[in-house]
Amino acid sequence: MTEKQEKILQAALELFAKEGFHATSTNKVAKFAGVSEGLIFRHFCNKEGLLQAILNSGERRLKSLFAEIIMETDPKEVIRKTITMTDHIDESEYDFWKLQFKLKWELEISGDKKMQPLKMALANAFSSLNYESPELEAELLLLFTEGLGAAVLKGSSINTEEMIQFLLKKYKL
Amino acid sequence: MTEKQEKILQAALELFAKEGFHATSTNKVAKFAGVSEGLIFRHFCNKEGLLQAILNSGERRLKSLFAEIIMETDPKEVIRKTITMTDHIDESEYDFWKLQFKLKWELEISGDKKMQPLKMALANAFSSLNYESPELEAELLLLFTEGLGAAVLKGSSINTEEMIQFLLKKYKL
DNA sequence: GTTTAAAATGTGAGTACTTACTTATTTAGT
DNA sequence: ACTAAATAAGTAAGTACTCACATTTTAAAC
Numbered sequence: 001m002t003e004k005q006e007k008i009l010q011a012a013l014e015l016f017a018k019e020g021f022h023a024t025s026t027n028k029v030a031k032f033a034g035v036s037e038g039l040i041f042r043h044f045c046n047k048e049g050l051l052q053a054i055l056n057s058g059e060r061r062l063k064s065l066f067a068e069i070i071m072e073t074d075p076k077e078v079i080r081k082t083i084t085m086t087d088h089i090d091e092s093e094y095d096f097w098k099l100q101f102k103l104k105w106e107l108e109i110s111g112d113k114k115m116q117p118l119k120m121a122l123a124n125a126f127s128s129l130n131y132e133s134p135e136l137e138a139e140l141l142l143l144f145t146e147g148l149g150a151a152v153l154k155g156s157s158i159n160t161e162e163m164i165q166f167l168l169k170k171y172k173l
Numbered sequence: 174m175t176e177k178q179e180k181i182l183q184a185a186l187e188l189f190a191k192e193g194f195h196a197t198s199t200n201k202v203a204k205f206a207g208v209s210e211g212l213i214f215r216h217f218c219n220k221e222g223l224l225q226a227i228l229n230s231g232e233r234r235l236k237s238l239f240a241e242i243i244m245e246t247d248p249k250e251v252i253r254k255t256i257t258m259t260d261h262i263d264e265s266e267y268d269f270w271k272l273q274f275k276l277k278w279e280l281e282i283s284g285d286k287k288m289q290p291l292k293m294a295l296a297n298a299f300s301s302l303n304y305e306s307p308e309l310e311a312e313l314l315l316l317f318t319e320g321l322g323a324a325v326l327k328g329s330s331i332n333t334e335e336m337i338q339f340l341l342k343k344y345k346l
Numbered sequence: 347g348t349t350t351a352a353a354a355t356g357t358g359a360g361t362a363c364t365t366a367c368t369t370a371t372t373t374a375g376t
Numbered sequence: 377a378c379t380a381a382a383t384a385a386g387t388a389a390g391t392a393c394t395c396a397c398a399t400t401t402t403a404a405a406c
Contacts, residue, residue, distance in 0.1 A: 002382095005381095020195060022196045023195045025365060025366080026366060026367080027365080035382080036382060036384070037366090037384095038384080038385095039381075039382055039383075040366095041366085041367060041368075042380095042381075042382075043381090046367070047367090102278045105193075105274060105275045105279065105327075106193055108327075112329060112330065133339060136335065136339045139331060140340070143316075143331075143336075144316055144317065146323075148316060151316065154277065154278075154281075156283070156285060157285065158312060158316075163309060163313065163316075166309045166313065167313070175354095175355070175356095177356075198391065198392080199392060208356085209357045209358065210358090211356075211358075211359095212356055215354095215355075215356075216355090219392075
């Protein structure tokens with residue numbers, strides 16, 4: 001991975017996240033990265049390839065964030081970590097997460113599959129704590145987590161900290 | 174409002190909702206509507222104007238959906254109607270709602286302001302029922318509602334009916 | 347009720363510009 | 377010297393948008 005290759009990835013991530021995939025031209029990416037436009041196609045084949053490269057390099061972030069929760073053995077901790085997840089995403093990774101959310105709507109990249117392990121871990125946790133409907137509880141909590149994440153990334157007026165504390169209280173954690 | 178004008182609005186709504194605003198060209202809209210491309214600009218000035226026309230004509234739907242909840246006096250009914258809202262949106266209006274959600278990400282049209290009256294109605298309802306933190310309860314419920322709506326429109330595997338019943342039970346309704 | 351002129355609606359062929367992508371050529375690392 | 381990295385200058389197709397012209401609708405005058 002050369003220096004310019006990384007510059008392209010960085011620039012594309014920022015622009016795709018802030019303006020959207022279709023609204024960002026390869027010309028714009030090249031200029032923002034301080035690179036000739038042709039280089040994008042030399043390294044990433046086409047615009048779609050550039051996007052895939054970004055997504056692949058970001059996969060680690062996604063997995064490491066989820067892994068910490070899934071590895072947890074204490075059921076209460078699984079739930080607590082899920083609720084506080086939004087607060088643990090680093091500001092330097094905002095662009096990546098924003099892109100992830102944006103692509104769910106702009107292209108039809110669901111990201112539903114990637115949530116599955118987390119959903120199962122949550123369902124197990126709720127089951128261990130003798131909740132009546134563990135699967136539904138898991139789904140509901142994920143709905144909340146996604147909603148809160150979306151709100152934060154969209155710069156909503158919502159008070160994240162307060163909301164997280166409120167939820168922890170609701171789940172008696 | 175002429176016949177062709179409505180055809181343009183219909184076509185644009187469907188295409189914007191399904192492919193996205195930036196990904197849909199005016200040429201595509203014109204062909205899909207069976208109309209000359211120039212007519213779009215005669216009637217709606219530019220592409221942005223076309224979008225605004227769609228949004229304005231859809232405003233009624235948004236208001237009528239929220240109004241029914243806000244007018245409600247029984248606090249328990251306010252909460253119940255909010256929870257079941259997702260199930261009440263007609264399939265013929267899917268495109269409109271999908272566009273609404275998509276635009277939140279593609280452009281930065283928040284739609285946060287339009288939620289404010291509903292949020293206040295919910296906060297009042299929770300307050301009447303002596304909940305400890307009515308504002309947070311309201312915000313949380315809206316987070317769920319939006320998340321559930323998004324899931325349905327994205328064609329998620331989630332069981333909407335079941336989830337709604339589950340939530341009603343949680344809120345003792 | 348017909349005529350007629352003006353206004354509104356609609357078209358098709360353009361425009362200048364941008365798009366994703368290519369290719370011939372040059373630069374730099376080993 | 378050979379290979380990979382990088383560039384500059386293309387290209388064809390697509391973009392939003394315009395404009396001169398044709399058609400229909402409206403409405404007032406006779």
